[in-house]
Amino acid sequence: MSTTTDAAGEQAVTTTVDVKATGHVRRELGEHRFDYTFEGDTLREFLDALFAEHPELKEMLVAETEAEASTEGWVDIDDLPGDWAKNPEGEQTRPYVRVVVNGTFNEHLDGFDTELEDGDRVALMFPFMFCC
Structure with missing residues (x-):
């Protein structure tokens, strides 16, 4: 993280991250x-x-509604095992998309409010999917 001063004398924090993109x-x-x-x-x-x-x-990665963040499956969502974390509506990713910071899904950190430092790795993953 670096601090710079703009023309008005205001200080701004800048961060440089290593971005990896898939699919x-x-x-x-x-x-x-x-x-x-x-x-x-x-x-x-x-x-x-x-x-x-x-x-x-943005349209490719971020789900604005709960319906855009979910896909139909065969698991009864009322009886999930373990501890499940989910970002609030409007801050979720679309099905099969993952935003990862230093190897951890953002929903297991502080969601979109996760703090980043210089050199952190941010992966934007949306794999190609093919079916029958």
Whole structure:
């Protein structure tokens, strides 16, 4: 994390992370790994900056509603084993998409409010899926 001073004398925090992209995200970005510097120090600020440069990624990755975040399955959702964490509505990813910080799914950290430091690894994973 670095601090810079703008023309008005205000200090701004910038963070540089190592971004890895897979599948559909890689296809949209045109590369699978790069360093990315953004103003701020949270996953939310990182995503906002990246989406400003690549607006198609927001629709691809982020689910605005619970229905967009879920897929039908065969598990009775009222009887899940263990401890399940989920981001609040509007801060969830679409089915099969994962945002990972240093190897941990963001919903097991502080969601989009996860703090980032210089050198952290952020993976945006949306695998290609093929069926019968």
